[in-house]
Amino acid sequence: MKIFRTVKEMQEFALRLKQEGRRIGLVPTMGALHEGHLTLMRAAKEATDFVIASVFVNPTQFGPNEDFDAYPRRFEEDCRKLESVGVDAVFHPEPDEMYPQGFCTYVNVEGDITHKLCGAQRPIHFRGVATVVTKLFNITQADEAFFGQKDAQQVVVVCRFVQDLNLPVHINMVPIVREESGLARSSRNVYLSPEEKTAALVLSRSLRLAKDAYEKGERNAAVLKALVTKEIEGEPLASIDYVDLFSFPALEAIETVDEKSLLALAVRIGKTRLIDNIILG
Amino acid sequence: MKIFRTVKEMQEFALRLKQEGRRIGLVPTMGALHEGHLTLMRAAKEATDFVIASVFVNPTQFGPNEDFDAYPRRFEEDCRKLESVGVDAVFHPEPDEMYPQGFCTYVNVEGDITHKLCGAQRPIHFRGVATVVTKLFNITQADEAFFGQKDAQQVVVVCRFVQDLNLPVHINMVPIVREESGLARSSRNVYLSPEEKTAALVLSRSLRLAKDAYEKGERNAAVLKALVTKEIEGEPLASIDYVDLFSFPALEAIETVDEKSLLALAVRIGKTRLIDNIILG
Incomplete structure:
Protein backbone atom coordinates (compact mmCIF):
# COMPACT_ATOMS: atom_id res chain seq x y z
CA MET A 1 0.00 0.00 0.00
CA PRO A 175 -25.64 2.53 4.38
CA ILE A 176 -24.86 3.23 8.04
CA VAL A 177 -22.88 0.55 9.88
CA ARG A 178 -24.00 0.00 13.49
CA GLU A 179 -22.66 -1.80 16.51
CA GLU A 180 -24.78 -4.75 17.69
CA SER A 181 -26.34 -2.41 20.24
CA GLY A 182 -27.66 -0.23 17.41
CA LEU A 183 -25.19 2.62 18.00
CA ALA A 184 -24.04 4.08 14.70
CA ARG A 185 -20.28 3.67 14.22
CA SER A 186 -18.48 6.99 14.63
CA SER A 187 -14.91 8.10 15.29
CA ARG A 188 -16.40 10.32 18.02
CA ASN A 189 -17.71 7.28 19.96
CA VAL A 190 -14.25 7.07 21.59
CA TYR A 191 -15.15 10.25 23.53
CA LEU A 192 -17.96 8.41 25.37
CA SER A 193 -17.61 7.03 28.91
CA PRO A 194 -19.24 3.59 29.41
CA GLU A 195 -22.26 5.28 30.99
CA GLU A 196 -22.54 7.75 28.09
CA LYS A 197 -22.23 4.94 25.57
CA THR A 198 -25.31 3.31 27.08
CA ALA A 199 -27.12 6.64 27.06
CA ALA A 200 -26.15 7.12 23.39
CA LEU A 201 -28.28 4.13 22.43
CA VAL A 202 -31.24 6.48 22.67
CA LEU A 203 -30.34 7.87 19.21
CA SER A 204 -30.84 4.65 17.26
CA ARG A 205 -33.66 3.50 19.59
CA SER A 206 -35.66 6.67 18.95
CA LEU A 207 -35.16 6.33 15.19
CA ARG A 208 -36.34 2.71 15.34
CA LEU A 209 -39.49 3.83 17.17
CA ALA A 210 -40.21 6.26 14.34
CA LYS A 211 -39.47 3.62 11.74
CA ASP A 212 -41.88 1.18 13.41
CA ALA A 213 -44.58 3.85 13.49
CA TYR A 214 -43.91 4.67 9.82
CA GLU A 215 -44.18 0.99 8.90
CA LYS A 216 -47.49 0.79 10.76
CA GLY A 217 -48.81 3.65 8.58
CA GLU A 218 -47.89 6.89 10.39
CA ARG A 219 -47.11 9.55 7.77
CA ASN A 220 -47.44 12.77 9.77
CA ALA A 221 -43.99 14.39 10.03
CA ALA A 222 -44.77 16.22 13.28
CA VAL A 223 -45.98 13.01 14.93
CA LEU A 224 -42.89 11.08 13.83
CA LYS A 225 -40.57 13.84 15.06
CA ALA A 226 -42.44 14.04 18.38
CA LEU A 227 -41.99 10.30 18.92
CA VAL A 228 -38.22 10.67 18.50
CA THR A 229 -38.01 13.83 20.60
CA LYS A 230 -39.97 12.32 23.47
CA GLU A 231 -37.81 9.21 23.55
CA ILE A 232 -34.59 11.28 23.65
CA GLU A 233 -35.96 13.62 26.30
CA GLY A 234 -36.41 10.54 28.49
CA GLU A 235 -32.63 10.07 28.59
CA PRO A 236 -31.10 12.36 31.27
CA LEU A 237 -27.60 12.49 29.68
CA ALA A 238 -28.98 13.48 26.26
CA SER A 239 -29.58 16.99 25.00
CA ILE A 240 -31.16 17.51 21.57
CA ASP A 241 -29.41 19.68 18.99
CA TYR A 242 -32.04 18.93 16.32
CA VAL A 243 -34.57 16.29 15.29
CA ASP A 244 -35.82 16.94 11.78
CA LEU A 245 -37.53 15.34 8.82
CA PHE A 246 -36.95 16.52 5.25
CA SER A 247 -37.51 15.17 1.77
CA PHE A 248 -34.43 13.35 0.51
CA PRO A 249 -32.23 14.32 -1.25
CA ALA A 250 -33.85 17.75 -1.82
CA LEU A 251 -33.98 18.47 1.96
CA GLU A 252 -37.25 20.37 1.65
CA ALA A 253 -39.67 20.77 4.55
CA ILE A 254 -42.50 18.22 4.49
CA GLU A 255 -45.69 17.77 6.51
CA THR A 256 -46.36 14.19 5.47
CA VAL A 257 -43.92 11.47 4.45
CA ASP A 258 -45.18 10.75 0.92
CA GLU A 259 -41.79 10.46 -0.72
CA LYS A 260 -38.28 9.37 0.24
CA SER A 261 -37.44 11.31 3.39
CA LEU A 262 -34.60 11.77 5.83
CA LEU A 263 -35.29 11.60 9.56
CA ALA A 264 -32.10 12.99 11.08
CA LEU A 265 -30.95 14.00 14.52
CA ALA A 266 -28.01 15.45 16.38
CA VAL A 267 -27.82 14.89 20.12
CA ARG A 268 -25.24 15.79 22.70
CA ILE A 269 -24.38 12.99 25.13
CA GLY A 270 -22.40 14.83 27.77
CA LYS A 271 -19.98 16.93 25.72
CA THR A 272 -20.02 14.63 22.68
CA ARG A 273 -22.20 15.57 19.73
CA LEU A 274 -23.49 12.50 17.88
CA ILE A 275 -25.58 12.25 14.73
CA ASP A 276 -27.75 9.49 13.30
CA ASN A 277 -30.50 9.14 10.71
CA ILE A 278 -32.79 6.83 8.80
CA ILE A 279 -34.29 7.15 5.36
CA LEU A 280 -38.03 6.52 5.20
CA GLY A 281 -40.02 5.67 2.06
CA MET B 1 -14.90 22.35 -36.27
CA PRO B 175 0.21 39.82 -24.00
CA ILE B 176 -2.36 42.51 -24.85
CA VAL B 177 -3.16 42.96 -28.53
CA ARG B 178 -3.68 46.59 -29.57
CA GLU B 179 -5.02 48.41 -32.61
CA GLU B 180 -2.44 50.49 -34.53
CA SER B 181 -3.71 53.50 -32.61
CA GLY B 182 -2.66 51.85 -29.34
CA LEU B 183 -6.23 51.09 -28.20
CA ALA B 184 -6.35 47.69 -26.47
CA ARG B 185 -8.64 45.28 -28.35
CA SER B 186 -11.88 44.71 -26.46
CA SER B 187 -15.33 43.38 -27.30
CA ARG B 188 -16.65 46.49 -25.58
CA ASN B 189 -14.96 48.81 -28.13
CA VAL B 190 -18.06 48.33 -30.35
CA TYR B 191 -19.98 50.47 -27.83
CA LEU B 192 -17.80 53.51 -28.69
CA SER B 193 -18.87 56.29 -31.07
CA PRO B 194 -16.09 57.54 -33.42
CA GLU B 195 -15.55 60.51 -31.11
CA GLU B 196 -15.37 58.26 -28.04
CA LYS B 197 -12.97 55.92 -29.80
CA THR B 198 -10.56 58.82 -30.26
CA ALA B 199 -11.03 59.83 -26.62
CA ALA B 200 -10.35 56.22 -25.56
CA LEU B 201 -6.79 56.48 -26.85
CA VAL B 202 -6.03 58.31 -23.63
CA LEU B 203 -5.86 54.94 -21.82
CA SER B 204 -2.92 53.52 -23.75
CA ARG B 205 -1.34 56.96 -24.15
CA SER B 206 -1.30 57.55 -20.39
CA LEU B 207 0.22 54.09 -19.79
CA ARG B 208 2.91 54.82 -22.38
CA LEU B 209 3.77 58.04 -20.56
CA ALA B 210 4.26 56.07 -17.34
CA LYS B 211 6.30 53.45 -19.15
CA ASP B 212 8.58 56.12 -20.64
CA ALA B 213 9.05 57.66 -17.20
CA TYR B 214 9.78 54.22 -15.71
CA GLU B 215 12.33 53.53 -18.43
CA LYS B 216 13.98 56.88 -17.68
CA GLY B 217 14.36 55.76 -14.05
CA GLU B 218 11.20 56.87 -12.24
CA ARG B 219 10.38 54.28 -9.56
CA ASN B 220 8.00 56.19 -7.27
CA ALA B 221 4.54 54.59 -7.52
CA ALA B 222 2.69 57.79 -6.58
CA VAL B 223 4.54 59.78 -9.25
CA LEU B 224 3.83 57.16 -11.93
CA LYS B 225 0.12 57.00 -10.99
CA ALA B 226 -0.10 60.81 -10.97
CA LEU B 227 1.33 60.97 -14.50
CA VAL B 228 -1.39 58.61 -15.74
CA THR B 229 -4.16 60.31 -13.78
CA LYS B 230 -3.22 63.78 -15.04
CA GLU B 231 -3.17 62.62 -18.66
CA ILE B 232 -6.61 61.01 -18.37
CA GLU B 233 -8.07 64.02 -16.57
CA GLY B 234 -7.08 66.07 -19.62
CA GLU B 235 -9.60 64.12 -21.75
CA PRO B 236 -13.11 65.60 -21.29
CA LEU B 237 -14.99 62.39 -22.25
CA ALA B 238 -13.00 60.25 -19.78
CA SER B 239 -13.87 59.57 -16.15
CA ILE B 240 -11.49 57.53 -13.98
CA ASP B 241 -12.75 54.44 -12.16
CA TYR B 242 -9.28 53.58 -10.84
CA VAL B 243 -5.59 54.03 -11.65
CA ASP B 244 -3.47 51.73 -9.50
CA LEU B 245 -0.08 50.13 -9.22
CA PHE B 246 0.48 46.82 -7.42
CA SER B 247 3.15 44.17 -7.28
CA PHE B 248 2.45 41.42 -9.81
CA PRO B 249 1.16 38.76 -9.45
CA ALA B 250 0.72 39.20 -5.67
CA LEU B 251 -1.24 42.47 -6.11
CA GLU B 252 0.24 43.98 -2.97
CA ALA B 253 0.47 47.75 -2.43
CA ILE B 254 3.89 49.18 -3.29
CA GLU B 255 5.53 52.58 -2.85
CA THR B 256 8.39 52.01 -5.28
CA VAL B 257 8.55 49.81 -8.35
CA ASP B 258 11.40 47.50 -7.36
CA GLU B 259 9.86 44.27 -8.63
CA LYS B 260 7.49 43.19 -11.39
CA SER B 261 4.42 45.43 -11.05
CA LEU B 262 1.05 45.99 -12.65
CA LEU B 263 -0.01 49.50 -13.59
CA ALA B 264 -3.72 49.09 -14.28
CA LEU B 265 -6.61 51.40 -14.96
CA ALA B 266 -10.33 51.41 -15.60
CA VAL B 267 -11.83 54.47 -17.28
CA ARG B 268 -15.33 55.28 -18.44
CA ILE B 269 -15.53 56.83 -21.88
CA GLY B 270 -19.11 58.04 -22.02
CA LYS B 271 -21.06 55.03 -20.72
CA THR B 272 -18.44 52.46 -21.71
CA ARG B 273 -16.06 51.15 -19.07
CA LEU B 274 -12.68 50.21 -20.54
CA ILE B 275 -9.63 48.68 -18.88
CA ASP B 276 -5.98 48.59 -19.84
CA ASN B 277 -2.65 47.88 -18.13
CA ILE B 278 1.09 47.46 -18.51
CA ILE B 279 3.52 45.36 -16.56
CA LEU B 280 6.63 47.22 -15.37
CA GLY B 281 9.89 45.61 -14.29
Missing part, protein backbone atom coordinates in the same frame (compact mmCIF):
# COMPACT_ATOMS: atom_id res chain seq x y z
CA LYS A 2 1.47 3.31 -1.12
CA ILE A 3 1.44 6.31 1.22
CA PHE A 4 1.48 9.84 -0.24
CA ARG A 5 1.96 12.92 1.91
CA THR A 6 2.26 15.67 -0.72
CA VAL A 7 -0.34 16.96 -3.16
CA LYS A 8 2.15 16.92 -6.03
CA GLU A 9 3.15 13.26 -5.64
CA MET A 10 -0.43 12.08 -5.11
CA GLN A 11 -1.75 14.05 -8.10
CA GLU A 12 1.06 13.07 -10.47
CA PHE A 13 0.58 9.42 -9.51
CA ALA A 14 -3.20 9.67 -10.04
CA LEU A 15 -2.80 11.41 -13.42
CA ARG A 16 -0.52 8.56 -14.55
CA LEU A 17 -3.10 5.99 -13.42
CA LYS A 18 -5.75 7.82 -15.44
CA GLN A 19 -3.53 7.84 -18.53
CA GLU A 20 -3.26 4.06 -18.16
CA GLY A 21 -7.05 3.90 -18.22
CA ARG A 22 -7.44 2.88 -14.56
CA ARG A 23 -10.68 3.70 -12.76
CA ILE A 24 -9.96 5.42 -9.44
CA GLY A 25 -12.10 5.12 -6.31
CA LEU A 26 -11.72 7.62 -3.46
CA VAL A 27 -12.88 7.26 0.14
CA PRO A 28 -12.32 10.55 1.96
CA THR A 29 -11.92 10.06 5.72
CA MET A 30 -10.66 11.93 8.76
CA GLY A 31 -9.01 8.74 10.04
CA ALA A 32 -9.74 7.01 13.38
CA LEU A 33 -11.19 4.35 11.14
CA HIS A 34 -13.98 2.02 12.19
CA GLU A 35 -16.07 -0.65 10.53
CA GLY A 36 -18.18 2.01 8.79
CA HIS A 37 -15.12 3.30 6.95
CA LEU A 38 -13.98 -0.20 6.06
CA THR A 39 -17.37 -0.90 4.53
CA LEU A 40 -16.82 2.14 2.30
CA MET A 41 -13.39 0.80 1.33
CA ARG A 42 -14.88 -2.58 0.37
CA ALA A 43 -17.55 -0.87 -1.74
CA ALA A 44 -14.79 1.12 -3.48
CA LYS A 45 -12.76 -2.07 -4.09
CA GLU A 46 -15.78 -3.68 -5.76
CA ALA A 47 -16.48 -0.73 -8.04
CA THR A 48 -13.05 0.50 -9.16
CA ASP A 49 -9.51 -0.59 -10.18
CA PHE A 50 -7.54 1.44 -7.69
CA VAL A 51 -8.74 2.59 -4.27
CA ILE A 52 -7.32 5.68 -2.58
CA ALA A 53 -8.26 6.44 1.03
CA SER A 54 -7.56 9.94 2.22
CA VAL A 55 -6.85 10.40 5.93
CA PHE A 56 -7.00 14.08 6.78
CA VAL A 57 -8.56 15.85 9.75
CA ASN A 58 -9.71 18.90 7.82
CA PRO A 59 -9.38 22.11 9.87
CA THR A 60 -11.68 24.21 7.65
CA GLN A 61 -14.78 22.18 8.52
CA PHE A 62 -14.39 22.66 12.29
CA GLY A 63 -15.74 25.74 14.04
CA PRO A 64 -13.65 27.61 16.63
CA ASN A 65 -15.28 25.82 19.60
CA GLU A 66 -15.37 22.37 18.05
CA ASP A 67 -13.19 19.32 18.55
CA PHE A 68 -10.48 19.78 15.87
CA ASP A 69 -7.62 19.41 18.37
CA ALA A 70 -9.23 16.55 20.29
CA TYR A 71 -10.31 14.61 17.19
CA PRO A 72 -8.67 11.16 17.40
CA ARG A 73 -5.56 10.64 15.24
CA ARG A 74 -4.13 7.13 14.94
CA PHE A 75 -2.54 6.91 11.52
CA GLU A 76 -0.51 3.73 11.98
CA GLU A 77 -3.51 1.78 13.21
CA ASP A 78 -5.54 3.24 10.32
CA CYS A 79 -2.93 2.04 7.82
CA ARG A 80 -3.07 -1.51 9.18
CA LYS A 81 -6.86 -1.51 8.77
CA LEU A 82 -6.69 -0.04 5.26
CA GLU A 83 -4.10 -2.59 4.19
CA SER A 84 -6.24 -5.42 5.57
CA VAL A 85 -9.12 -4.54 3.23
CA GLY A 86 -6.88 -4.10 0.18
CA VAL A 87 -6.76 -0.33 -0.17
CA ASP A 88 -4.13 0.57 -2.80
CA ALA A 89 -2.96 3.98 -1.61
CA VAL A 90 -3.38 6.40 1.28
CA PHE A 91 -3.23 10.17 0.93
CA HIS A 92 -2.24 11.66 4.29
CA PRO A 93 -1.20 15.32 3.99
CA GLU A 94 -0.48 17.77 6.80
CA PRO A 95 -2.83 20.79 7.10
CA ASP A 96 -0.09 23.12 5.70
CA GLU A 97 0.15 20.94 2.61
CA MET A 98 -3.57 21.33 1.89
CA TYR A 99 -3.81 24.96 3.03
CA PRO A 100 -0.45 26.63 2.40
CA GLN A 101 0.14 30.29 3.21
CA GLY A 102 -1.98 32.52 1.00
CA PHE A 103 -4.74 29.95 0.54
CA CYS A 104 -8.04 31.80 0.15
CA THR A 105 -10.39 29.92 -2.22
CA TYR A 106 -13.52 28.24 -0.91
CA VAL A 107 -16.24 26.21 -2.57
CA ASN A 108 -19.49 27.42 -1.11
CA VAL A 109 -22.85 25.72 -1.54
CA GLU A 110 -25.00 28.77 -0.93
CA GLY A 111 -28.41 27.11 -1.04
CA ASP A 112 -30.73 26.23 1.86
CA ILE A 113 -29.34 22.70 2.09
CA THR A 114 -26.25 23.94 3.95
CA HIS A 115 -28.23 25.99 6.49
CA LYS A 116 -30.44 23.21 7.82
CA LEU A 117 -29.73 20.29 10.17
CA CYS A 118 -25.98 20.32 10.99
CA GLY A 119 -25.51 23.56 8.99
CA ALA A 120 -27.69 25.54 11.43
CA GLN A 121 -25.30 24.97 14.35
CA ARG A 122 -22.13 24.69 12.27
CA PRO A 123 -22.17 27.69 9.91
CA ILE A 124 -18.81 27.12 8.18
CA HIS A 125 -18.88 23.32 8.30
CA PHE A 126 -20.15 22.61 4.79
CA ARG A 127 -17.99 25.29 3.20
CA GLY A 128 -15.01 23.42 4.67
CA VAL A 129 -16.36 20.06 3.50
CA ALA A 130 -17.08 21.27 -0.05
CA THR A 131 -13.66 22.89 -0.31
CA VAL A 132 -11.63 19.93 0.92
CA VAL A 133 -13.65 17.37 -1.03
CA THR A 134 -13.24 19.40 -4.25
CA LYS A 135 -9.49 19.49 -3.59
CA LEU A 136 -9.41 15.74 -2.91
CA PHE A 137 -11.32 14.99 -6.11
CA ASN A 138 -8.84 17.07 -8.11
CA ILE A 139 -5.78 15.63 -6.36
CA THR A 140 -6.85 11.97 -6.64
CA GLN A 141 -8.62 12.24 -10.03
CA ALA A 142 -11.38 10.06 -8.58
CA ASP A 143 -13.96 8.53 -10.94
CA GLU A 144 -16.05 7.19 -8.05
CA ALA A 145 -16.23 8.49 -4.49
CA PHE A 146 -17.78 6.79 -1.49
CA PHE A 147 -19.50 8.46 1.46
CA GLY A 148 -21.43 7.05 4.40
CA GLN A 149 -25.15 7.65 4.88
CA LYS A 150 -24.45 8.61 8.49
CA ASP A 151 -23.41 12.02 7.14
CA ALA A 152 -26.46 12.12 4.87
CA GLN A 153 -26.51 15.90 4.63
CA GLN A 154 -22.85 15.82 3.61
CA VAL A 155 -23.77 13.45 0.78
CA VAL A 156 -26.50 15.85 -0.36
CA VAL A 157 -24.06 18.78 -0.29
CA VAL A 158 -21.36 16.83 -2.15
CA CYS A 159 -23.84 15.73 -4.85
CA ARG A 160 -24.95 19.36 -5.20
CA PHE A 161 -21.52 20.87 -5.81
CA VAL A 162 -20.39 17.94 -7.97
CA GLN A 163 -23.37 18.66 -10.22
CA ASP A 164 -23.00 22.46 -10.06
CA LEU A 165 -19.26 22.48 -10.78
CA ASN A 166 -19.50 19.64 -13.35
CA LEU A 167 -16.94 17.49 -11.56
CA PRO A 168 -16.54 14.22 -13.49
CA VAL A 169 -16.97 11.99 -10.43
CA HIS A 170 -19.82 9.69 -9.41
CA ILE A 171 -20.97 9.79 -5.78
CA ASN A 172 -21.93 6.58 -3.96
CA MET A 173 -23.79 6.60 -0.64
CA VAL A 174 -23.21 3.51 1.54
CA LYS B 2 -17.23 20.69 -33.77
CA ILE B 3 -19.85 22.72 -31.92
CA PHE B 4 -21.10 21.51 -28.53
CA ARG B 5 -24.06 23.12 -26.78
CA THR B 6 -24.57 20.79 -23.81
CA VAL B 7 -22.30 20.12 -20.83
CA LYS B 8 -22.80 16.37 -21.14
CA GLU B 9 -21.74 16.11 -24.79
CA MET B 10 -18.77 18.44 -24.35
CA GLN B 11 -17.54 16.66 -21.21
CA GLU B 12 -17.97 13.13 -22.60
CA PHE B 13 -16.11 14.15 -25.73
CA ALA B 14 -13.30 15.73 -23.69
CA LEU B 15 -13.00 12.68 -21.41
CA ARG B 16 -12.61 10.49 -24.49
CA LEU B 17 -9.88 12.78 -25.85
CA LYS B 18 -8.06 12.51 -22.53
CA GLN B 19 -8.30 8.70 -22.59
CA GLU B 20 -6.64 8.85 -26.00
CA GLY B 21 -3.80 10.82 -24.42
CA ARG B 22 -4.59 14.10 -26.20
CA ARG B 23 -3.51 17.36 -24.60
CA ILE B 24 -6.43 19.80 -24.46
CA GLY B 25 -6.14 23.58 -24.69
CA LEU B 26 -9.01 25.83 -23.59
CA VAL B 27 -9.58 29.48 -24.43
CA PRO B 28 -12.56 30.76 -22.43
CA THR B 29 -14.28 33.72 -24.15
CA MET B 30 -17.53 35.63 -24.02
CA GLY B 31 -17.59 35.80 -27.84
CA ALA B 32 -17.62 38.97 -29.98
CA LEU B 33 -14.16 37.82 -30.89
CA HIS B 34 -11.38 40.17 -31.94
CA GLU B 35 -7.71 39.85 -32.77
CA GLY B 36 -6.84 39.55 -29.08
CA HIS B 37 -8.91 36.38 -28.80
CA LEU B 38 -7.45 34.96 -32.01
CA THR B 39 -3.95 35.49 -30.63
CA LEU B 40 -4.98 33.34 -27.64
CA MET B 41 -6.30 30.66 -30.01
CA ARG B 42 -2.99 30.61 -31.92
CA ALA B 43 -1.06 30.26 -28.65
CA ALA B 44 -3.32 27.35 -27.70
CA LYS B 45 -2.80 25.71 -31.12
CA GLU B 46 0.97 25.89 -30.64
CA ALA B 47 0.91 24.37 -27.16
CA THR B 48 -1.71 21.62 -27.32
CA ASP B 49 -3.21 18.86 -29.49
CA PHE B 50 -6.83 19.93 -29.41
CA VAL B 51 -8.11 23.48 -28.92
CA ILE B 52 -11.52 24.19 -27.44
CA ALA B 53 -12.86 27.75 -27.44
CA SER B 54 -15.77 28.43 -25.15
CA VAL B 55 -18.18 31.19 -26.18
CA PHE B 56 -20.43 32.04 -23.24
CA VAL B 57 -21.57 35.41 -21.93
CA ASN B 58 -21.51 34.44 -18.27
CA PRO B 59 -24.38 36.04 -16.31
CA THR B 60 -22.86 35.42 -12.86
CA GLN B 61 -19.93 37.79 -13.45
CA PHE B 62 -22.14 40.78 -14.34
CA GLY B 63 -23.59 43.03 -11.64
CA PRO B 64 -27.25 44.13 -11.76
CA ASN B 65 -26.45 47.47 -13.43
CA GLU B 66 -23.84 46.17 -15.85
CA ASP B 67 -24.02 45.38 -19.55
CA PHE B 68 -25.01 41.67 -19.57
CA ASP B 69 -27.99 42.26 -21.91
CA ALA B 70 -26.15 44.70 -24.16
CA TYR B 71 -22.97 42.62 -24.41
CA PRO B 72 -22.40 41.88 -28.12
CA ARG B 73 -23.40 38.38 -29.29
CA ARG B 74 -22.40 37.29 -32.80
CA PHE B 75 -21.91 33.54 -32.69
CA GLU B 76 -21.88 32.81 -36.43
CA GLU B 77 -19.21 35.42 -37.11
CA ASP B 78 -17.25 34.09 -34.10
CA CYS B 79 -17.36 30.56 -35.53
CA ARG B 80 -15.98 31.74 -38.88
CA LYS B 81 -13.08 33.42 -37.08
CA LEU B 82 -12.41 30.38 -34.87
CA GLU B 83 -12.43 28.05 -37.86
CA SER B 84 -10.01 30.34 -39.70
CA VAL B 85 -7.37 29.90 -36.99
CA GLY B 86 -7.85 26.14 -36.73
CA VAL B 87 -9.80 25.83 -33.46
CA ASP B 88 -10.99 22.23 -33.11
CA ALA B 89 -14.19 22.64 -31.10
CA VAL B 90 -16.46 25.34 -29.72
CA PHE B 91 -18.43 25.03 -26.50
CA HIS B 92 -21.43 27.35 -26.67
CA PRO B 93 -24.00 26.60 -23.95
CA GLU B 94 -27.09 28.62 -23.03
CA PRO B 95 -27.13 30.17 -19.53
CA ASP B 96 -29.72 27.55 -18.37
CA GLU B 97 -27.37 24.78 -19.40
CA MET B 98 -24.58 26.17 -17.21
CA TYR B 99 -26.84 27.32 -14.37
CA PRO B 100 -29.87 25.00 -14.26
CA GLN B 101 -32.62 25.42 -11.68
CA GLY B 102 -31.30 24.72 -8.19
CA PHE B 103 -27.74 25.78 -9.01
CA CYS B 104 -26.19 27.24 -5.85
CA THR B 105 -22.44 26.47 -5.68
CA TYR B 106 -19.87 29.23 -6.11
CA VAL B 107 -16.10 29.25 -6.11
CA ASN B 108 -15.06 32.24 -4.08
CA VAL B 109 -11.55 33.65 -3.90
CA GLU B 110 -11.90 35.35 -0.53
CA GLY B 111 -8.52 37.09 -0.39
CA ASP B 112 -7.67 40.74 -0.95
CA ILE B 113 -6.89 40.15 -4.63
CA THR B 114 -10.60 40.09 -5.52
CA HIS B 115 -11.41 43.32 -3.66
CA LYS B 116 -8.93 45.60 -5.42
CA LEU B 117 -8.92 47.16 -8.89
CA CYS B 118 -12.00 45.83 -10.77
CA GLY B 119 -13.18 43.97 -7.66
CA ALA B 120 -13.74 47.20 -5.72
CA GLN B 121 -16.47 48.39 -8.14
CA ARG B 122 -17.67 44.93 -9.18
CA PRO B 123 -18.19 42.99 -5.91
CA ILE B 124 -19.55 39.73 -7.39
CA HIS B 125 -17.49 39.81 -10.59
CA PHE B 126 -14.64 37.51 -9.60
CA ARG B 127 -16.93 35.05 -7.81
CA GLY B 128 -18.71 34.67 -11.15
CA VAL B 129 -15.43 34.37 -13.06
CA ALA B 130 -13.97 31.77 -10.65
CA THR B 131 -17.18 29.73 -10.74
CA VAL B 132 -17.61 29.66 -14.51
CA VAL B 133 -13.91 29.04 -15.20
CA THR B 134 -13.86 26.13 -12.71
CA LYS B 135 -16.90 24.69 -14.50
CA LEU B 136 -15.25 25.16 -17.90
CA PHE B 137 -12.06 23.47 -16.74
CA ASN B 138 -14.05 20.48 -15.50
CA ILE B 139 -16.25 20.31 -18.59
CA THR B 140 -13.42 20.59 -21.13
CA GLN B 141 -10.78 18.69 -19.11
CA ALA B 142 -8.26 21.35 -20.15
CA ASP B 143 -4.55 20.72 -19.60
CA GLU B 144 -3.63 24.25 -20.66
CA ALA B 145 -5.79 27.37 -20.53
CA PHE B 146 -5.09 30.73 -22.16
CA PHE B 147 -6.08 34.16 -20.86
CA GLY B 148 -5.25 37.66 -22.07
CA GLN B 149 -3.10 40.05 -20.06
CA LYS B 150 -5.72 42.75 -20.63
CA ASP B 151 -7.69 41.09 -17.81
CA ALA B 152 -4.54 40.81 -15.69
CA GLN B 153 -6.42 40.69 -12.39
CA GLN B 154 -8.55 37.86 -13.78
CA VAL B 155 -5.36 35.92 -14.54
CA VAL B 156 -4.17 36.46 -10.96
CA VAL B 157 -7.52 35.25 -9.59
CA VAL B 158 -7.58 32.20 -11.89
CA CYS B 159 -4.01 31.24 -10.92
CA ARG B 160 -4.99 31.60 -7.25
CA PHE B 161 -8.01 29.26 -7.32
CA VAL B 162 -6.28 26.79 -9.66
CA GLN B 163 -3.52 26.48 -7.06
CA ASP B 164 -5.89 26.48 -4.06
CA LEU B 165 -8.27 23.87 -5.50
CA ASN B 166 -5.43 21.79 -7.03
CA LEU B 167 -6.93 21.90 -10.51
CA PRO B 168 -4.61 20.01 -12.89
CA VAL B 169 -4.47 22.80 -15.48
CA HIS B 170 -1.65 25.16 -16.46
CA ILE B 171 -2.49 28.85 -16.94
CA ASN B 172 -0.90 30.85 -19.76
CA MET B 173 -1.06 34.64 -19.91
CA VAL B 174 -0.80 36.13 -23.41
